[in-house]
Amino acid sequence: MTQLYRLDADAAAIARTFDCRTGNDPWAGGYIAPGSFAPIITAGREFIPGPRTSRGPRRLVPRIWGVPPPPAAHDATRGITSVRNVDSPFWIGNLRNSEFRCLVPATSFMEWGVGIDVEGRRNQHRFAHAQAPVFAFAGVWKDSEIPTFAIVTCRASPRLRAIGREAMPVILPMDRKAQDTWLHAGWGKASALVAPFADESLRELRPADG
Numbered sequence: 001m002t003q004l005y006r007l008d009a010d011a012a013a014i015a016r017t018f019d020c021r022t023g024n025d026p027w028a029g030g031y032i033a034p035g036s037f038a039p040i041i042t043a044g045r046e047f048i049p050g051p052r053t054s055r056g057p058r059r060l061v062p063r064i065w066g067v068p069p070p071p072a073a074h075d076a077t078r079g080i081t082s083v084r085n086v087d088s089p090f091w092i093g094n095l096r097n098s099e100f101r102c103l104v105p106a107t108s109f110m111e112w113g114v115g116i117d118v119e120g121r122r123n124q125h126r127f128a129h130a131q132a133p134v135f136a137f138a139g140v141w142k143d144s145e146i147p148t149f150a151i152v153t154c155r156a157s158p159r160l161r162a163i164g165r166e167a168m169p170v171i172l173p174m175d176r177k178a179q180d181t182w183l184h185a186g187w188g189k190a191s192a193l194v195a196p197f198a199d200e201s202l203r204e205l206r207p208a209d210g
Helices: 011-018 089-096 176-184 187-193
Strands: 004-007 030-032 037-042 059-065 101-106 108-116 122-129 135-143 147-155 167-169 202-205
Touching (some): 011 101, 037 135, 089 135, 101 147, 176 187
Parallel strands (some): 059 147
Antiparallel strands (some): 101 135, 135 147, 147 167
8 A cells, every 4th residue: 555655746836736725734845654744635624513514615734644543453553544445434434424535635656566676675666647747645534632634545456456556545536526526525426436547647757757
């Protein structure tokens, strides 16, 4: 599963791409690893309880990548970065309630591949969107003592299966309607977006690409 991604766009550029308010998010760009803060885009209702009666503006807010696991988890200190099973009781309540869904902006992501390189290290593969410099993963946020989020995954596309992956992050289409479906629609419609990304729209980055 994805354990590292990049967001090489600052808060202002993200706001322009996804038509959202930046608030006080100080993001300037860089790597994002589990346990670190990263910008996500919400439908603007995190601090208002109860069902939504209207659509507020999208907001860019900083949250920690990795949701605290349930008490029965083997390692209660390690945050859960990926939603592997959207039907899990741990996630389904948040996924069915649209205000907990979010967009997770990114410019590339890393996946471990099978085998090792010439220096004896595990092979790394980095991918970007072939048509969009900044794109969005499907995400979900949870609150406990700290504000956190996780990235929704699905079965891997043929290209990622070829490097040994069984799952991949859900990459949302770069159009307002699809993004609004993830942020606002009932789970019946939103869950249709949980599908592998088209291989022809993925671009593998070379080391020289940064």
